Amino acid sequence: MxxxxxxxxxxxxxGGLDTSVILKWIKETYGCEVITVTADVGQGEDLSGIEAKALATGASKAYVLDLKEEFLTQYAFPVLRSGAVYERKYLLGTSFARPLIAKxxxxxxxxxGADAVAHGCTGKGNDQVRFELTYKALAPELTVIAPWREWDLSGREALLEYAASRGIPVAQSKENIYSRDQNLWHLSHEGGELEDPWQAPSERVYQITASPQAAPDQPEEIVIGFEHGYPVSLNGERLPPVTxxxxxxxIGGQHGIGRIDLVENRLVGMKSRGVYEQPGATILxxxxxxxxxxxxxxxxxxxxxQLALKYAELVYYGLWYTPLREALDAFVDVTQRTVTGEVRLMLYKGNCIPTGRRSPYSLYSMELATFGADAIYDQxxxxxxxxxFGLPLKVAALLAKQRSTSS
Structure with a gap:
């Protein structure tokens, strides 16, 4: 072709294995100028040397952007307010990071003045869709280069050999072959023994959460404060989103909160097994x-x-920049007008247990809920x-009895 x-x-x-190889491959294959964009969304890596690495690998310019606060306030927290959870477990951390980076x-x-964009997503995954739907929504005139759908490098081992042959330094090895994605919302793990859904993840997989067995023997109680559905404080201390x-x-990682093992339905049609660590997101x-x-x-x-299920699908499918997602956000905004208050939680060996909640907009009335006599509710x-309320049931039963008698 x-x-x-x-x-x-x-x-x-x-700056990882895939995109380091892709940078060199694009220059060799297309003979064009390559500019890199690295987004800091809280992946926990030291990015101080990534600009130099990109330039040394052949980039003409390298952008390194601190997007952590925007990632939380404009993507993670709106999803939190919506209540969206994909397939009962997944809090969508990677899903809404991709539209931000692509933007x-x-x-x-x-x-x-570039005429093309490129990503390092494989042809089997969801991320290629999330990147490219964003390109189509925001700049459909740009050409898209997706090396995993073009080259003949067949897997991680082939990429490692390519990198070694061209002197590209990478952190992965044939012994550490997991595919990971981390941001402030979660850390995902795929590949290796995780490709067998019967194989239990070894402790070496986990990076930011303690095992429940190794978690502290004493529970920890925390209080989370919200304003209009946005988290704003911890234990009474108002904090900026990133902090x-x-x-x-x-805190959650120390207590083993938020470990998720999920066989999920990818958008492209296959099932995949992923292990997620999402301690802070689970607490929130x-x-x-x-x-x-x-x-x-x-x-x-x-x-x-009901709408949260649809919202989760939109985000997972990469349909962030769509009128429907904006319309759902407008609905969510109305629902969150009164979601202000505090929730007390007990964290203990992988469990996140609510123990108290209060709000100036509480709809709970102790006078109404009591089993004793009250002046408002006449039993x-x-x-x-x-x-x-039971009239349809009564009518159906009477008619059935009448038919039975007549026959």
Missing amino acids: TKKRVNKVVLAYS YQVEIAKRE LMERLNA SVAHKELEHLTLDRETMHFKD RDAEGFINL
């Missing part, structure tokens, strides 16, 4: 839902739960309610 001629490419560059790729491509997440990840998700139990009326909460009224 004849490759389309491009002059300048903006590459989403992590900045597009911005830099326009600024630098709050870093502390929750550290549990706390946020608990506060909603206190502050949302029944019909709103039940309907919001005798329940008989008429039950008669009306």
Whole structure:
């Protein structure tokens, strides 16, 4: 297949094995200028040398962007407020990081006069869709280069050999072959023995959470504060978003919170097995839902739960920049007007247990909920309610009895 001629490419560059090889491969294959974009979304790596590495590998310019706060406030926290969870477990950390990174790729491509963008996603994964749908939504005129769908390098071992032959330094080895993605919201693990869904993950897989067995024998109690569905404080101390997440990840990780082992349905049609560590995100998700139990009326909460499933699909499928996601956010904004207050949680050996919740917008009334006598709720009224609510059942039963008698 004849490759389309491009002059300048903006590459989403992590500095890891795949994108390091891709940078060199694009220059060799397309003979064009390559500009790299590295996004700091809290992956816990020292990025101080990544610009020099990119330039040494052949990039003409290397951008390193601190996107941690935007990642949380404009992507992670809106998903948290929506209640979106993909396939009952996954809190979508990688899914909404990709549209953010791709957005900045597009911005830099326009600024630098580039005519193409590139990513290091494989042809079997979800991330290729998330990157490329963002490109289509924000700059459909750009050519997309996806080396994993073009080259004849067949796997991680082949990439390691390619890197070694061209003097490209990489951290991976044939002994440490996991594919990982980390940000402030989670850390994911795939590959190696994890490809067998029956194989239990070894402790060497986990990087940021203690095993429940090794977690402290004493529980720790924390209080999370929210304003309009956004997390704002820990134990009464108001904190900026990044600091709050870093502390929750550290506390949750110490107690073994947020380990997830999931066989999920990828968008491209196959099932895959992933192991996730999401300690801080798990704490916030549990706390946020608990506060909603206190502050949302029944019909709103039940309907919001239905929409949360659709929201999770949109995010997982890479449909972030769509009218439907924006419309759902508008609905969520209304539901979160009263989601202000505090939730107390006990963390203990992998468990995140709510023990208290309070809000100035609480819909809970002790006077109504009490089993004792009260002046608002007359228990005798329940008989008429039950008669009306159960009328369809009564009518159906009477008609069935009538048919049975007549036959």
